[in-house]
Amino acid sequence: xxxxxxxxxxxxxxxxxxxxxxxMPQTWMNxxxxxxxxxVRFFQVDPEAVIVVHDEVDLPFGQIKIKRGGGHAGHNxxxxxxxxxxxxxxxxxxxxxxxxxxxxxxxxxxxxAFSRTEQEMLPGLIQEAADATEHVLAExxxxxxxxxxxxxx
Numbered sequence: 001x002x003x004x005x006x007x008x009x010x011x012x013x014x015x016x017x018x019x020x021x022x023x024m025p026q027t028w029m030n031x032x033x034x035x036x037x038x039x040v041r042f043f044q045v046d047p048e049a050v051i052v053v054h055d056e057v058d059l060p061f062g063q064i065k066i067k068r069g070g071g072h073a074g075h076n077x078x079x080x081x082x083x084x085x086x087x088x089x090x091x092x093x094x095x096x097x098x099x100x101x102x103x104x105x106x107x108x109x110x111x112x113a114f115s116r117t118e119q120e121m122l123p124g125l126i127q128e129a130a131d132a133t134e135h136v137l138a139e140x141x142x143x144x145x146x147x148x149x150x151x152x153x
Contacts (some may be wrong), residue, residue: 005036016138033080050090059096
């Protein structure tokens with residue numbers, strides 16, 4: 001069951017015998033830290049317990065990589081989360097959307113519709129991102145990174 005709280009659509013879940021809150025911020029992307037911060041403060045968890053699934057232009061479309069910490073690399077949603085949490089030490093499930101071709105501005109690229117081929121790939125990609133998140137919770141960060149951070153041909 002989903003409900004609206006923490007400026008997000010949320011669902012309580014048990015993943016690999018661990019309680020989890022799934023949250024999809026309903027703020028502007030640039031303000032998504034507000035949503036994450038509200039939930040973190042309410043549940044009194046450390047930033048290290050947060051897993052953020054986000055688009056990543058530095059990965060080809062469809063590739064998933066996992067890491068802990070790092071900068072925001074110009075991603076305004078990550079910038080907002082880092083500012084609100086006061087830390088960048090959360091886990092990131094990075095979902096590749098690729099870089100724009102030609103002279104298309106980055107903002108236009110990330111806000112544009114997916115191509116027909118990409119749309120066909122989306123259900124599998126979303127499932128893979130969910131599986132990666134579950135893998136982090138079930139097996140830990142290092143095993144999940146070993147599985148998802150491999151080069152794919």
